Amino acid sequence: xxxxxxxxVMLATRKMSLTELSERVGxxxxxxxxxxxxxxxxxxxxxxxxxxxxxxxxxxxxxxxxDE
Amino acid sequence: MKKxxxxxxxxxxxxxIVFWILVVITAASFVFNILLQTNAIGGDFQLxxxxxxxxEVEEVGKAQLFDTINDVRIExxxxxxxxxNTPVRFSKIVLRIxxxxxxxxxxxxxxxxxxxxxxxxxxxxxxxNINNLKHIAYGILILWLLTKVYxxxxxxxxxxxxxxxxxxxxxxVTNENNMIVIAxxxxxxxxxxxxxxxxxxxQDLTV
Numbered sequence: 001x002x003x004x005x006x007x008x009v010m011l012a013t014r015k016m017s018l019t020e021l022s023e024r025v026g027x028x029x030x031x032x033x034x035x036x037x038x039x040x041x042x043x044x045x046x047x048x049x050x051x052x053x054x055x056x057x058x059x060x061x062x063x064x065x066x067d068e
Numbered sequence: 069m070k071k072x073x074x075x076x077x078x079x080x081x082x083x084x085i086v087f088w089i090l091v092v093i094t095a096a097s098f099v100f101n102i103l104l105q106t107n108a109i110g111g112d113f114q115l116x117x118x119x120x121x122x123x124e125v126e127e128v129g130k131a132q133l134f135d136t137i138n139d140v141r142i143e144x145x146x147x148x149x150x151x152x153n154t155p156v157r158f159s160k161i162v163l164r165i166x167x168x169x170x171x172x173x174x175x176x177x178x179x180x181x182x183x184x185x186x187x188x189x190x191x192x193x194x195x196x197n198i199n200n201l202k203h204i205a206y207g208i209l210i211l212w213l214l215t216k217v218y219x220x221x222x223x224x225x226x227x228x229x230x231x232x233x234x235x236x237x238x239x240x241v242t243n244e245n246n247m248i249v250i251a252x253x254x255x256x257x258x259x260x261x262x263x264x265x266x267x268x269x270x271q272d273l274t275v
Contacts, residue, residue: 032275034275039273040274041269041270042273042274043275044274044275047275
């Protein structure tokens with residue numbers, strides 16, 4: 001897929017686990033796993049906003065476009 | 069989980085009842101066929117078969133329409149053919165076809181039961197529903213084809229040569245094409261469901 005999700009990188013730099021992010025963002029672990037494993041078809045602005053708020057980053061830090 | 073609407077639950081109960089009645093009928097038909105094909109029974113059959121053609125009759129009568137009495141006339145009718153003391157060989161062929169029809173109807177009822185059970189359980193846009201609808205459509209098409217072939221063969225090999233004193237049989241076999249329309253509608257519905265499944269998948273993978 002051309003859109004790469006760098007959630008695991010951001011979690012590692014913030015030394016935060018997926019479970020903690022799930023609790024703080026209010027999104028289920030199942031949904032965060034879908035996002036992390038790049039299985040997601042779409043991401044809501046509200047989800048992106050919540051993740052960015054907790055991780056103190058920009059959407060571009062989480063999502064990246066790579067030409068295949 | 070939200071309870072299914074009452075209409076769906078009623079249809080579900082009815083489909084289960086009809087399915088089990090058909091299971092019994094198919095099993096009985098199977099046993100009856102085996103007994104007949106092996107000559108364990110037979111010899112006194114009185115088959116009544118639907119005529120594949122309409123017939124012309126000259127019958128006049130009176131009918132009240134609002135406050136006037138009108139003359140009415142039967143011009144075309146459908147009916148059954150009673151083959152008095154049906155030969156066993158003929159009965160064997162007819163019952164084989166009948167068994168095939170019952171088996172196909174049972175298959176369609178089974179698929180419908182599965183479909184309506186899924187709907188009742190909230191699995192509406194599920195991949196299995198697409199297959200269920202497609203299988204019912206195939207079943208209807210096979211049934212239509214079987215009926216068509218049976219009626220044509222029955223007419224051209226037997227009914228065509230039957231002579232009556234007061235009625236005249238039509239030359240064309242009755243066309244019952246409603247089944248094709250139903251099959252096509254189900255086919256379209258299956259494709260709508262296919263699109264629905266795709267959309268649901270996308271919805272499920274939206275975080």
